[in-house]
Amino acid sequence: MNNAIFRILRYSGLPFLFRELIQRRMVTIVMMHDMSVRAAEQAFRYWKKHYNIISFNDYLKARQGKAKLPPKSLILTFDDGHKGNFLLMPVIEKMQIPVTIFLCSSITGTNRHFWFLQKNIAPDKLKKLPDAERINKLRNAGFEEEKEYPGRQALSREEIDEMKRSPFFDFQSHTRTHPILPQCVSSKASEEISGSKTELEEKYGLKIRGFAYPNGDYSEREIEMVEQAGYDYALTTDAGYNSINTNPFKLKRFSVNDSESIDEIIVKTSGIWGLLKKLQCRIYL
Numbered sequence: 642m643n644n645a646i647f648r649i650l651r652y653s654g655l656p657f658l659f660r661e662l663i664q665r666r667m668v669t670i671v672m673m674h675d676m677s678v679r680a681a682e683q684a685f686r687y688w689k690k691h692y693n694i695i696s697f698n699d700y701l702k703a704r705q706g707k708a709k710l711p712p713k714s715l716i717l718t719f720d721d722g723h724k725g726n727f728l729l730m731p732v733i734e735k736m737q738i739p740v741t742i743f744l745c746s747s748i749t750g751t752n753r754h755f756w757f758l759q760k761n762i763a764p765d766k767l768k769k770l771p772d773a774e775r776i777n778k779l780r781n782a783g784f785e786e787e788k789e790y791p792g793r794q795a796l797s798r799e800e801i802d803e804m805k806r807s808p809f810f811d812f813q814s815h816t817r818t819h820p821i822l823p824q825c826v827s828s829k830a831s832e833e834i835s836g837s838k839t840e841l842e843e844k845y846g847l848k849i850r851g852f853a854y855p856n857g858d859y860s861e862r863e864i865e866m867v868e869q870a871g872y873d874y875a876l877t878t879d880a881g882y883n884s885i886n887t888n889p890f891k892l893k894r895f896s897v898n899d900s901e902s903i904d905e906i907i908v909k910t911s912g913i914w915g916l917l918k919k920l921q922c923r924i925y926l
């Protein structure tokens with residue numbers, strides 16, 4: 642069903658209009674997680690042809706007035722640091738595309754698992770619970786946050802070391818263990834935000850300036866904590882475009898859902914999908 646909608650929207654001419662009328666003057670940021678090599682190759686080829694892919698640093702420099710941005714600037718981001726991201730390295734290097742990967746500092750480089758990938762429990766329900774309750778429910782379902790499982794899900798230390806030598810990879814923070822921050826008590830939220838910065842800097846020698854709110858969830862409290870911890874910017878999953886004046890701790894992103902469908906990639910990157918979702922929310926409210 643959705644496929645047919647994406648196809649209709651793609652050929653409606655709207656993506657072209659959005660690109661030329663809105664995105665020409667704005668900065669678009671897209672979010673992926675664990676895209677397959679096939680899907681990434683296809684999406685990268687499309688983005689390279691129709692947008693100007695810039696690094697986060699280019700954007701930050703433009704915000705400081707030290708650089709000018711090309712029209713239709715596009716930033717590519719990956720959340721969580723899934724091990725599959727390493728498989729994209731040859732494509733990224735061949736196509737010379739800068740990407741930013743947001744790592745969970747206590748999961749990366751270990752065999753610990755991502756709680757939201759636990760099979761026998763619905764992650765969306767857990768996201769709505771107070772943090773201690775979420776952890777309890779996970780434990781009852783057989784998931785332990787600190788357990789070293791036989792197989793890993795996150796990038797390994799060696800992979801990060803190899804990727805960070807490439808000029809096309811930039812690593813930033815996505816907390817330590819990926820809790821839903823507004824559901825945490827203050828001490829935990831703060832420890833997850835500032836602790837991940839320290840951990841990534843000390844363990845991997847990275848300079849951490851950016852943060853992505855897990856699941857895109859944040860409140861005024863988190864914004865303040867991120868700023869206090871010394872980050873320069875933070876990414877939400879609020880759908881929308883950015884300018885050089887957008888609040889740096891509330892940068893907007895479009896999720897492209899690791900899709901293998903180029904129709905979906907085109908429609909979601911243009912922002913049409915995000916806009917329709919917003920309208921739909923308003924109608925239902």
Ligand SMILES: [Zn+2]
Binds near residue numbers: 720815855
């Ligand atoms: Zn995440």
